[in-house]
Amino acid sequence: MSILQNYSENSVSDDVDITPHVTGETSEYLGRLLIGDDEPRLLNSLCSILRDKGFEVDGAEDGDAVCQRLRENAYDLVLLDIRMPGKSGLEIMAWLKETGVDAPVIIISGHSDYRIVRQAFKLGACDYLRKPYDVDELIRAVGGTVLERRQARSQAATGWSNPLTADFFKHTLDHLPDLVFSLDERKCINYLNHHSESLLGLPTEELIGQPFSQLVHEGDIAKLPLLFGKNEVGESVTQEIKLKTYHGGIGYLDCDITVASPLEANNTALTYAKPPPAKPPFLGIVRDITEHKRTLALMEFHASHDTLTGLPNRSLFMDRLTLAVSQASRNGQKLAVLFIDLNDFKAVNDTYGHGVGDQLLQKVAAGLTHCLREGDTLARYGGDEFTVLLPSLDEKKDAATVARKLMNSLETPFQFEGTDLRVSIGTSIGIAMYPEDGAGAETLVERADMAMYAVKQKKKNDFYFYS
Template sequence: MAIPGEQPFHPSGGRSTHAVTPCDILIVDDDPALCRTFPRVLGRPGRRFDECASVGEAILRLERQRYDLVLLDYRLPDATGLSVLEWLTGRAREEAVILISGEDTTDAVIGALRGGADDYVRKPYSVAHLQRVVDNALHKAALEAANRAMSQRLKASEQLHRYLVEISPDLIFTLDAEGRFTYLNPRVSALLGYDRQSLMKQPFASIVAAEDLERFEAQLSRPGRSFTLELRLQRRHEDADRRLGDGVTVSLTAIPMEHVDGPLGPASGLYGVARDISERKRAEAIISFQAYHDQLTHLPNRALFKDRLELAIAQARRRGGMLAVMFADVDRFKLVNDSYGHAEGDALLRGIASRLSESLRRGDTLARLGGDEFTILLPDVERPDDVESVARKIIATLGAPFKLSRADFRATVSIGIALFPRDGDSAEDLIRHADIAMYRVKRSGKNAFRFFEPELNSHHHDRIRLENELRLAFERDELELHYQPQVSLSRKEIVGVEALLRWTHPALGSIPPSTFIPVAEEIGLIGEISAWVMECACRQLAEWRAAGHTALRMSLNLSPHDFGHRDIVDTVIDCVRRHDLPPAQIELEITESLMMNDSDGVAAKVRALRDAGLSVAIDDFGVGYSALAYLQKFPVSTIKIDRSFVRELNGQAGNPIISAITGIARGFGLCMVAEGVEEVGQVETLGDLGCDVMQGYLFARPAAAEQVGRWLDGGMEAMAD
């Protein structure tokens, strides 16, 4: 270490080129000659000298400035140099002091050294001796200054580390060899509710939750090894009973501190840090829940249901037992969403989920696959009758109406059931077969249950094939329209035709509309088909009008699903206008059931069509929910008497229902068309009841446009031929 004010020698013998440390020296002596001599003999690069001649002046200088070295004469005009030493000691000053005096008594030397002088030089002295004493004093002062600086840094570092430990958001602790606390930072109070002093010398195990205690003690029993584990620490609540409350999940890291020298000698034990990860664990739990549960109903989702089903299958296979899978679909759920909004639909789904859960056993699993579809796992089933009892209980539970904000709604479900091992030995097969059985319930009237049967699978495969073939029908040009004449008895001529859709498949042959129209409605293809029918029928009517049949009326059917589209009115009107047709010569047939569903919306669209000049007929009138109120609400122009009533006419006086229908038609000023006329007696009876327009096999079967064109040109005689 370089001596302040002294340029150290380089090992090669020359002076170092390193910068020297500045050094301030105060000379206190009343001999002017000595004051001039000292700087010359003691001067070194970096050394600066001040001088004064009395104790008072020296103290004034020291009050204004700190020095590295004071050369102090013993005898001064106003007091001895001991007064300066006493002043420096009283203020804990750090200047090095060399007392220079002619006093040769031992008492003077002892007094000077006891007063705080670093050395004592007797006069007379040699210059070399003085230089050596000054250099040693400055070197010692430099070492002491460096030591003080290092001590201050160590103290500051210790304070910083202690501060960091004390304010750490983690629980920091040390344990002795027996696992007892020897130190705890204040975090333990906020984290667990304990006063840290109350835990000192207590075993760490005393705050570990019971379910994690064995794991912790197993790690603690392996001395000399670090470990990390997650565990729960008991939180202490300061309630009246001072009971242990809920726990805190921490990530604990412990490091051995074997033979560490402490203030009391060698020590061993553990240094540990416990970080609170409760929020992270809660977030992980939420993420895990969301990954395996439905967000609306909080029921298990498809993934979790499949996991539980596969586990139940494995257990049933080992025990040779039986289990059941139910597939439940809410009937008419779309009606709620469309009528009241999705918020009401969500409320209904939550209510249904709650009632379904109440119908099941504790070990059963109810899951929501999405939309209005639910699956149920019934493990440990002894016989199919037990499953049937659960299905009946579910249907009965849903019997009471659900109170929605805008109205009550009676929900029903269609349930398909598959049994293991009879109906499949895998989760996929059981769910699929239960789904197939459910769809058969849907097509058979809903609000019921059905067990899977092998023949349903073949029907299901046929259904899938039919769906695929129907989607290709447009590309293959397999759809066509046939037309059945409507005859006026009074005018003895064809006054209209009904467009009837036909599908001729190259392999399957002729497929009736009753088979493929419901499929088209379920797969969402009916809108495209209806648009195609509308376009073909309008184009054909335009051709017949161009051929001179200007009074002919075209009747065609619209699916109830078509009225679910907002643009149905614009689509129809646009098609009629593009083909330059009188709107009154287009008659759209709707069903009675359509009037029952969302009557306000349907009525508005029917009214818009009527306002545009089109005719609207009620098809199959009298079969379903006929009511005068609907005839008042819906501005229809024609009612069609269903073939089932016409079939019962056997030349007798008539049928009471037909009599009532004809009376209603006359009362409301509506036209009538009887369909399904096959016998002459039916014609006579209908004519007597006031029905003039008829259609049926007695007059003509539906035929292609070319054949109907010849009938139109040849009249009734051509049709009779």
């Protein structure tokens, strides 16, 4: 459903031009694009922006129409929303793979579910942009993808000597936000486009003639033989490599670097160091993926951690416990699982409100964390329940020692900033030991839970071992 206005499922806005733009000559365009989005105004906006940038653009408001356009026309790039009437964006990508239709895909969606993003990349998406999209990021992603596709087609069909191809690349390279470079046979830089200074923080003139390796983070130097080795025998290679930056000091960017060795080169297409090489052995594109990696890492973190406390969630805890049981079995060691429940937490919520309750959970999580070793795991299991994994224990009494520390950490009433409020909270802890109390992760958690309930039934603010 549109976030701007309600539209019937099959309606088309009068002011949205989604008719294919067919011309006799396509060389005047930077590339031909197809956009699939069920929100008419956003579709119109995307079409207008990309047409203004020199692309030929067709649009479709449902997945079936997208597939029909792909059957009838060849496109340099397809931009898809995840949710559309008919086929969804993911279903269209699966259809592309099944039918063998050759069209790279960028997903543009308001959905940032980590699992959907991962599925999109598995199905072959070359990028994922989140609505509301940043126009500069959009142009960079579209331009880079179309350039790579046309570069591959041009090399395969006519090589770099075709004058039309040279003009196209000269115009595109000068305006592409990605860093484009070429290297001589010594792997020294002999061309950089205008993006070098904004990305790396150094003027182009200072980099011409320098070994490409000087731009690479010391820890990634070992990746260079693989980056250059395969395309010496005619294969293009993409590697993730850290590059140094010099914006007010030395920093680093995570980059995808694609390097290819062209069959032949037209020296008029690029401005090279003098004397110009007869044939540049290596051509490459550098794409800054720092923010992309940060976003994916954050999404993966949220998928495995509790958003309120930042602790591992139940799923991650069970994964770590399963691994710890396997290691303990192999090494003949003990481990303990502690199940922690806060006493009378509901009364805190009812009396002071959920805002105070949430702050209390955060303070409890911080206090419990300080009692544990680096290799231990504290997780928020759910609600006011926490679990602890204590691997590599020598004796049962080691778990008892940790349980006392955890209880003692909650003895002092918690204070809340900006108020005189002080809240005391107690805890009941159940403990299950491996291998005595169970050989599997689920069993150990269940028995620690049973021991915790035994504490609640008899007395609170104590710990019991499962028996």
